Each structure stands twice: as structure tokens, then as C-alpha cells.
Amino acid sequence: MDFLTTDPDVLDGYRFDQAGFCDAGMPRALARPANTAEVAQVLRHAYEERIPVVPQGARTGLSGGANAIDGAILLSLERMAEILEIDEVNHTATVQPGVINSVLSRAVADKGLFYPPDPGSWEISTIGGNVATNAGGLCCVKYGVTSDFVRELEVVLADGRVLRTGRRTAKGVAGYDLARLFTGSEGTLGVITEITVALRPATEKPLTAVAFFATAGAACAVVSEYVSTGRRPSLLEFMDKPTVDAVSAYRDLGFPDDVEGVLITQSDRGAAAPDDLAAFAEVARAGGATDVLVASDEAEAELLIEGRRLAGVAMERLGPRLVDDVCVPRSRLAEFVEGVAAISREHGVPVPCCGHAGDGNMHPNVVFDSEDPDSVRRGQAAFDAIMALGLRLGGTITGEHGVGMLKRDWLETELGEVGVAVHRSVKEAFDPRGILNPGKVVRGR
Amino acid sequence: MDFLTTDPDVLDGYRFDQAGFCDAGMPRALARPANTAEVAQVLRHAYEERIPVVPQGARTGLSGGANAIDGAILLSLERMAEILEIDEVNHTATVQPGVINSVLSRAVADKGLFYPPDPGSWEISTIGGNVATNAGGLCCVKYGVTSDFVRELEVVLADGRVLRTGRRTAKGVAGYDLARLFTGSEGTLGVITEITVALRPATEKPLTAVAFFATAGAACAVVSEYVSTGRRPSLLEFMDKPTVDAVSAYRDLGFPDDVEGVLITQSDRGAAAPDDLAAFAEVARAGGATDVLVASDEAEAELLIEGRRLAGVAMERLGPRLVDDVCVPRSRLAEFVEGVAAISREHGVPVPCCGHAGDGNMHPNVVFDSEDPDSVRRGQAAFDAIMALGLRLGGTITGEHGVGMLKRDWLETELGEVGVAVHRSVKEAFDPRGILNPGKVVRGR
Incomplete structure (x- = not known):
């Protein structure tokens, strides 16, 4: 795998996201794949060898979700940064996960369209990271959060199989809403390698x-x-x-x-x-x-x-x-x-x-x-x-930043016993060997 | 269970929804629970005895999702039909699953609010059925489908445990989006017993x-x-x-x-x-x-x-x-x-x-x-x-009616091999004994 490095100095630069109060382990390697096949190659290897994998976008997260784990392969999607299509008739955009939010937002604005999700980090965070954390922002109050715009995902599963889920059409109820399940799952259920989002017509200047x-x-x-x-x-x-x-x-x-x-x-x-x-x-x-x-x-x-x-x-x-x-x-x-x-x-x-x-x-x-x-x-x-x-007050511990490492204990308090048990079942269904960002969001048994 | 009947004449009236080309089996009993505890009682018994359970709303579906299965308990939610709360400040409504769509829609309209999902069946179908099938309608083009309005669910799991999932707040990313996963799952992952939906301010007459x-x-x-x-x-x-x-x-x-x-x-x-x-x-x-x-x-x-x-x-x-x-x-x-x-x-x-x-x-x-x-x-x-x-043409086999029995083969074509396998894993995580509406949506192994 020539897209993989073990240089300690390089690894050191990829150990942390922007969360406070979160520790990071010492990873074994950094993979920077250029395409889905290379992502699948990393996952197959990791699955075989039971090596933890930490998917990373721009590491602008605020909950330690992208922090390194001891012995893990850091899987940075930053090189997969191409806008694959902007469909001006059907109002969708298809992108690789490493595309920066502002790059997409400006590209669609040039065509009279609007991608609303605007986390504070929008100038530096990636669409893949936004989807993995279900990022919010200032526009949400009117237009909704990232998950309201996710239509179709390509996801590499724990064992390296490639899943396409969701659809490009405006509506669809064929099967379970797995695209939503992956959205906000913080890299614990699969690695997102392609994203189709819905767009809206441009609005007036506010x-x-x-x-x-x-x-x-x-x-x-x-x-x-x-x-x-x-x-x-x-x-x-x-x-x-x-x-x-x-x-x-x-x-x-x-x-x-x-x-x-x-x-x-x-x-x-x-x-x-x-x-x-x-x-x-x-x-x-x-x-x-x-x-x-x-x-x-x-x-x-x-x-x-x-x-x-x-x-x-x-x-x-x-x-x-x-x-x-x-x-x-x-x-x-x-x-x-x-x-x-x-x-x-x-x-x-x-x-x-x-x-x-x-x-x-x-x-x-x-x-x-x-x-x-x-x-x-x-x-x-x-x-x-x-x-x-x-x-x-009837609220939630996280409106848009995610759980990561920072809020694992509090997540258990919020979900309650049955909720935690169901989360573990879902995690095990997607990640039976516990290699996908282990210890983030949901603790292992 | 005094809310249960085995009278063949009564059972006969509950065997079919409104799908064409779909057969129905001979159920063993009809349960019409009045509350969540009674739903849980049915599920615990069914889980113990490995009896199939077919959840039913108003049986207005068009894909056989509510059709009876041989030997099954039909679990009709029609008696759980109370509007529990309309929150005029936070723009939410909390209902039992048997509330008719039009009853809710009119109740919120009386308070200057708007519940947009309007399937053709809205005068007779239930909110529980609408959520279970992720119903669409005529308003969707502007306002979205049922799942865009689901905030919090109470769900009785296959073994009778009661899960609360999602939240009433406008935003939230604490854990996996299970409320979305249940929405549109056609009774194959759990039985929905309480629903909080988002409302919008009333619009002008069109x-x-x-x-x-x-x-x-x-x-x-x-x-x-x-x-x-x-x-x-x-x-x-x-x-x-x-x-x-x-x-x-x-x-x-x-x-x-x-x-x-x-x-x-x-x-x-x-x-x-x-x-x-x-x-x-x-x-x-x-x-x-x-x-x-x-x-x-x-x-x-x-x-x-x-x-x-x-x-x-x-x-x-x-x-x-x-x-x-x-x-x-x-x-x-x-x-x-x-x-x-x-x-x-x-x-x-x-x-x-x-x-x-x-x-x-x-x-x-x-x-x-x-x-x-x-x-x-x-x-x-x-x-x-x-x-x-x-x-x-890049479309889906079902935009809003669901898979049920009618489109199981076509669902497999649309999902592909990996998609089918992942659906089965999810189904097994929630329903390890295969008692929840078996044979609907996803076939067993």
C-alpha cells in the first residue's frame, strides 16, 4: 500500500481533532487512499488482522471522534476530494468525502444552487466529516442539518465490502434508511467514500x-x-x-x-x-x-x-x-x-x-x-x-458536535439501558470485530 | 390477555391490507392492546413462544405489509388512538400510533399549526402506519415525507423491552439515528407505540x-x-x-x-x-x-x-x-x-x-x-x-408505498447483494428470532 506511511512525525500531525479534554493514542500508520478501492484494501487488511481503523476528515471535530487510538490505522479521506457531479436539473451534488464544505457550497452557488449545512468549520471541514458527524450550523433553523440533505452514500464496510445505500431520487422507501444510520455514526459503522446530497435553489441575500x-x-x-x-x-x-x-x-x-x-x-x-x-x-x-x-x-x-x-x-x-x-x-x-x-x-x-x-x-x-x-x-x-x-430540561447532550470520546459516559445516561443495548447490537451488526473507530460513541461490551 | 381474540370471523376482517396481488395467511389471534404495557406483554409472549407478530394500523397500505401470516398474532394498534400532547411553543405533537392522520392534522390546524405529511389515505390511515411505512403524499414536494417530521419514538422491541429513541429537540446527534431506522421499517424491527412529530406554522390557503x-x-x-x-x-x-x-x-x-x-x-x-x-x-x-x-x-x-x-x-x-x-x-x-x-x-x-x-x-x-x-x-x-x-432510469421501485410482500423480489434487485446482506444483519440485530412481521420487506436467510 504505497498510500500508507508509518513516519512518526507525519503520524503525530494526525493524532488529534479539535476537541478539548480528549486523549489520543499512538497509531501504527496513516493511510491516505485516493479511491474507494484503496479504502476497501485498508479495511480488508484491518478486518483480517483485527486492527482498529480511525476514519478522519479534516479533524475539525470537537468531540475526539477522529482522535487516534493505540495501534490503529488512521484512515484520512483528505485525498478523495473531487466534486464528481452537480446535477442542476435534479438539484443534487455527488462528491468524494474529502471535499471541503465551502468548496462545494461555492461551486453550487455558481450554478444558482444552495447547499445549506454550514457548520462553523465550513471553510475547513469536509463533507465526509460533516456527514459522519451530522453537522449542523447557523442555517439549520430554517433548512435543517446535514442528514436532511444526504440522499445516497457509498460506504466501505468493516470487512471491505462496498455498499451503496439510499438513492438520488427525491423520495424512496425501498428498504431501511441506512443512509441516515451512517449519517452521524462517527465512523463506527463504515467508512463513507461517496456522498450525494440534495441542493436547493439559491435564496436571496439575507x-x-x-x-x-x-x-x-x-x-x-x-x-x-x-x-x-x-x-x-x-x-x-x-x-x-x-x-x-x-x-x-x-x-x-x-x-x-x-x-x-x-x-x-x-x-x-x-x-x-x-x-x-x-x-x-x-x-x-x-x-x-x-x-x-x-x-x-x-x-x-x-x-x-x-x-x-x-x-x-x-x-x-x-x-x-x-x-x-x-x-x-x-x-x-x-x-x-x-x-x-x-x-x-x-x-x-x-x-x-x-x-x-x-x-x-x-x-x-x-x-x-x-x-x-x-x-x-x-x-x-x-x-x-x-x-x-x-x-x-428535556434536551440532549449534543445538538451537532457529536459524542466521540468526550461524551461517551453522558451518551449512556441519555440513551438509558435499553438504548445502550440496542446501540451495541447495531454496532455489532456492522462491525462484528470491533475495528471501526472502537471506543468512540458506543463502548464495547 | 383480555384484549386478545381468536374468533375466526373477527380475525377474517383483519387479514388483508389494501394491496393487490398479495396473499394472506390464517392468523391465530388478534390482539388489540390499549397501552404500551399490553403491547410489551404480547411481544414477550410471542418472543418466548417464537410466534410471528404482524403489527397493523388501519390496514390501508398498498404492499401487503400488514397482511396476516399463518399462525401469527395480528397486533392492531387501533385502540391506542389518543393525541397525548400538542406543544404550541416547541411545535411538536405526541400521539399514540392509532391516531388517524386527519384527526391529528385538524387538531393541530385548530392551533394554527400544520402537520404536512398527507398520504392519499390521510382520512383513514393512522400516524403509526404512516411512520411504519414512511408515508408520502401531495405536500412532500415542498415539505418532505413522514420521516422528515419524526422526532421521537417509543418502540416495543422483539423481546418486549421498551425503547425510547430520538428526541423532542429540533436538533440532536446523541447516538445512532434509530428513530429514522424504525421509520419505514414496516413493523419488521419493532412495534411503534408512541410518536412525537414536528409541526410547522400553518401556511396560507393555496x-x-x-x-x-x-x-x-x-x-x-x-x-x-x-x-x-x-x-x-x-x-x-x-x-x-x-x-x-x-x-x-x-x-x-x-x-x-x-x-x-x-x-x-x-x-x-x-x-x-x-x-x-x-x-x-x-x-x-x-x-x-x-x-x-x-x-x-x-x-x-x-x-x-x-x-x-x-x-x-x-x-x-x-x-x-x-x-x-x-x-x-x-x-x-x-x-x-x-x-x-x-x-x-x-x-x-x-x-x-x-x-x-x-x-x-x-x-x-x-x-x-x-x-x-x-x-x-x-x-x-x-x-x-x-x-x-x-x-x-436511476429510480427506486417504491417512492412512498413500501415493500411489504408485493415488492420483496424487486427490493433485492434494487439493493444488490451487499445491500441485501446488510439489511439482513440489521433485521437480525433487532429481531434475532425472526418474529416481527417475518417475510415482509427482507426475506429470512
Whole structure:
């Protein structure tokens, strides 16, 4: 296999994804196959020899799902990066797994089409990785997540057999929905080598509005109120005060003082967008907004969304952090955000909290000092407390980042005994020798 | 089990669903449990004694999926018919499986909400049956199929354990997407006892336009053309000449003579609907429409959709028929419809063809004389030829009706050897004793 290396220096660069608090083992080799046949060759060998295989995209994941395992072959799909077809009539695109999300998104946009899933990592993450983790993003609130766009997959199974599953047609119920089962399975059931996604017609450029609130709870209440009007925002994001402070410290955007919660929304309904934003402004003011800014053109819209765009990089400057990813019913958002603030106080770690409010999907960022064992311990405790809070509010421990290594224990709590047992049965049906990303998502027996 | 009967007269009324060409066995008993605990009791007993169990909703299916099997317990969910909750803030509804689709649809409409999946059977079929078959309908072209709305399921497993899977939140990636796997599995992996579906805000009442064409091919070409403009019709249906003739024979709606293809579209975008319909009229005329009628109000809209509504009942009067359900890429629709006409001529059986053109999902109705063995044989041959044609055009053998007994052989053709093997592994993981609707969808080894 000339696409395989055992050079320790090279291997070292492929050991980690971007998760905090996750260890990585020492792999035996890195395979960078150029096609499905080479992927199958790796799997056949690994199956025969019972060697663990860790599939990898761009390693931008946040849960350790792509982290190396001792003695494993790292199977990077980065060289399989071709857009195979964009079907402008049937509105589908067929790609190899290593295609970068933004490359696909721009290629289809050039043809007047739209691939909505837009994880924060979209400029660097791959479609294969997006499918393996069922990535979300800012557009989800209106357009859905990655799995809503997956039509057909080619998957190399644990023993090297090649499965095509799903279909290119708009509808189809011939057999079990295995394409969905592979989507979000984090490389534990098979290795995805080709993907056909659905596309939509391009939308209009969005307009933006921003509302400022004196309490985080008031901002969250407005989220439910606004969605209840029947409007479907193409983006509806929340930032709490610590997030706003981090952004302001990074770049002064002229946010007002004493803001405890910010909502940012967009509408991409073209001529109807100003009406959507006016309705948002009305609901926000009725809900106690201290100020509402509504963009009247694209340039202003870009300016208003800037604060949310900068949140990630601004928070990176706060130091090491654990990004959490809890999703709760929209109606429980205020309780969640207030609960996170209480957890932050209780454990003595900053936890700026922002996220996709329209979906109830929040990203509390637990900031800690990695040099201080007590701070690390308190950070971990806060992280756990946040997931417990999410479950208590009827939510899930992960809205879009996945389980990987980071949340295996919490997954068992969420699934319960029967759920865990069924997950193990499914895992064993696809991976009887336990070689596919073992120890990720589902623990072995 | 006092909810169980062995009265042969009662059993006889539960042996068949509405599929043609499908036999049914003699069941040993009918169970009509009132709650999840009673369903679990049936399954535990069946598992222990290795008795086949056939779950049933309203038995409106068209593929024999609910037909009795010799010696089986028929497990009807019809008594579990309560709407448990409509959550107006989070836009979800939680129901027992026996709730009739139209009952739910009207209940949520009363609260300004919308449950889009609308199979032709929606006035009589159950949500449980809709989920078990992943039912489609006329709205799918814009809003998606049943599986796009399933959030959380309670499922009784083969051995009687009760699994909750999925979640009520808008997003979530904690573990495998088992809710999707159960959806469309036709009772072969578990028995669904509770369902939480997503709802949408109510839409505006639709407006309708109808276009008439001198050839079926021209009508089909306009489907792709219109969708390519980026408009998203809330309904886009096709009827060929034999369908139009059947409708006209049933009720004279004043359709013009020498029509070979009809397209019917709707837009529910309120103030923007007239603009959508004007765009449709323009594309239709450019594509050779001989006439286009555009409703200017709701009453006219109702009148124009009447023809499509009557197609089912009009075709029932033609005699026994096998309803096929092929879905092809939109761009291949003209070839498909022309191919069906050729198959009709070749085999000497009428095959009126109509369906959800916007999705490429067509329902050719093979009409035959059940008293004439040669006609039956020719009908079956035409039915098979239509599925072969669908596969040849990159389509699937079933867009929304399911596999059941009717299409087991064809499913194996569509899935291929590896696909069949993987289906069997999944089936065995969930149903190791082969008691859940055995012989449906996937054959045993």
C-alpha cells in the first residue's frame, strides 16, 4: 500500500481533532487512499488482522471522534476530494468525502444552487466529516442539518465490502434508511467514500436585525415568541454578556453597555425580508429589548452579523476552553441559559454562552486554566453540570458536535439501558470485530 | 390477555391490507392492546413462544405489509388512538400510533399549526402506519415525507423491552439515528407505540393552476423547467390521458379534448402565490401548453384541484388494479411516463399514470380483469416491467408505498447483494428470532 506511511512525525500531525479534554493514542500508520478501492484494501487488511481503523476528515471535530487510538490505522479521506457531479436539473451534488464544505457550497452557488449545512468549520471541514458527524450550523433553523440533505452514500464496510445505500431520487422507501444510520455514526459503522446530497435553489441575500436585552432570560423568551408568530428566520442566534464582552474585547463593534443578552436574526425571503425583520423588532420590543437595530441593506446586514461571526475567534483568546453543545426545547432556553450562568458562578469558571437559539442549540464555552489542575477540575465539573442541566430540561447532550470520546459516559445516561443495548447490537451488526473507530460513541461490551 | 381474540370471523376482517396481488395467511389471534404495557406483554409472549407478530394500523397500505401470516398474532394498534400532547411553543405533537392522520392534522390546524405529511389515505390511515411505512403524499414536494417530521419514538422491541429513541429537540446527534431506522421499517424491527412529530406554522390557503399539454412528454419537461426556476410549489401533480379519461368518465369537469398530459400546481405562499402561478403559466406556455387555467381565489383553486382529487376514486371504477409507485429523478420523468405508455401497449393492459411529478414519484395503475388469468398474467408482467423501467432510469421501485410482500423480489434487485446482506444483519440485530412481521420487506436467510 504505497498510500500508507508509518513516519512518526507525519503520524503525530494526525493524532488529534479539535476537541478539548480528549486523549489520543499512538497509531501504527496513516493511510491516505485516493479511491474507494484503496479504502476497501485498508479495511480488508484491518478486518483480517483485527486492527482498529480511525476514519478522519479534516479533524475539525470537537468531540475526539477522529482522535487516534493505540495501534490503529488512521484512515484520512483528505485525498478523495473531487466534486464528481452537480446535477442542476435534479438539484443534487455527488462528491468524494474529502471535499471541503465551502468548496462545494461555492461551486453550487455558481450554478444558482444552495447547499445549506454550514457548520462553523465550513471553510475547513469536509463533507465526509460533516456527514459522519451530522453537522449542523447557523442555517439549520430554517433548512435543517446535514442528514436532511444526504440522499445516497457509498460506504466501505468493516470487512471491505462496498455498499451503496439510499438513492438520488427525491423520495424512496425501498428498504431501511441506512443512509441516515451512517449519517452521524462517527465512523463506527463504515467508512463513507461517496456522498450525494440534495441542493436547493439559491435564496436571496439575507437581511439582519439585532436586539439587545437587559436580561438573558428576556432574550430567550423572545426566541419562542418570535418563532410562534410563524415566521421562519434563516438565522436566529443568541449571545450572552460574557460572549459579548469577549467579542468587544477582540473588536469594538459599539455594542451598548449593560447588555445581558443579544439576539441576531436574518431573513432571506427577499422582498419579504424587511417585513420579517419588522415583525422581529416588534416582538423584541414587546419582550423588553432595550434597543433593536434593523439593517436596511446588505452592507448593514453584514455589519450586524459580524459580532456573531467573531464570537468563536474572540473566545479562543480567552484561553483553553471546552465547547459544549446542548440542545433543549426552545421553550426551556431561558432556564438553560440562566442555569449555565449559575453553574459558571458555582464552579468559578467563566462560561460564555452563545448558539443557535432558534433550534434551542447552545454552545456554552467552559474556559479554564490548563496549567492549574484545580481550574481544570472545576471546568470539567461545570461541563458535566451543563449536560445534566440539558437533560433535566428535556434536551440532549449534543445538538451537532457529536459524542466521540468526550461524551461517551453522558451518551449512556441519555440513551438509558435499553438504548445502550440496542446501540451495541447495531454496532455489532456492522462491525462484528470491533475495528471501526472502537471506543468512540458506543463502548464495547 | 383480555384484549386478545381468536374468533375466526373477527380475525377474517383483519387479514388483508389494501394491496393487490398479495396473499394472506390464517392468523391465530388478534390482539388489540390499549397501552404500551399490553403491547410489551404480547411481544414477550410471542418472543418466548417464537410466534410471528404482524403489527397493523388501519390496514390501508398498498404492499401487503400488514397482511396476516399463518399462525401469527395480528397486533392492531387501533385502540391506542389518543393525541397525548400538542406543544404550541416547541411545535411538536405526541400521539399514540392509532391516531388517524386527519384527526391529528385538524387538531393541530385548530392551533394554527400544520402537520404536512398527507398520504392519499390521510382520512383513514393512522400516524403509526404512516411512520411504519414512511408515508408520502401531495405536500412532500415542498415539505418532505413522514420521516422528515419524526422526532421521537417509543418502540416495543422483539423481546418486549421498551425503547425510547430520538428526541423532542429540533436538533440532536446523541447516538445512532434509530428513530429514522424504525421509520419505514414496516413493523419488521419493532412495534411503534408512541410518536412525537414536528409541526410547522400553518401556511396560507393555496392557489391552484392547471396546464394542459398535447403530449405527456411536454408536460413532464415543464416539471423540471418550473422547478429549475427556484420556485417551490406546495403541490405539483401530473395526470396522463388515461387518467384524465377515467376522471372525465366519473365526473365531467370540462377538461378539453385531445389532452395527453395535465399538470396541476399549487402555491401556498399567500401574497406571493399569484406570482408563483404566473411564473408556472409562463413556463408551461413556453413548454407547449395548449391551455393554462389559473385560479384567482380559493373557490376556483378548489375547483381546479378537484380533478386530481377524483383520480383515485375514478380509477377504482376501472376495475381491479395494481397501484405501482416508482420514483425517478425529475429529469427522467418524461422517459418514464412514455415508457409506461409503451408497456401498457405491449402487454395489452390499461395503465393510467398519475402522481407527484415534482418529486418524480409516479403511480401507474395497472388495470386488469381478475376473472381472466391471462389478463392477470399480463397485468403482473406490466407491473414488473414498470419497476424495471424505474430502476433503469436511476429510480427506486417504491417512492412512498413500501415493500411489504408485493415488492420483496424487486427490493433485492434494487439493493444488490451487499445491500441485501446488510439489511439482513440489521433485521437480525433487532429481531434475532425472526418474529416481527417475518417475510415482509427482507426475506429470512
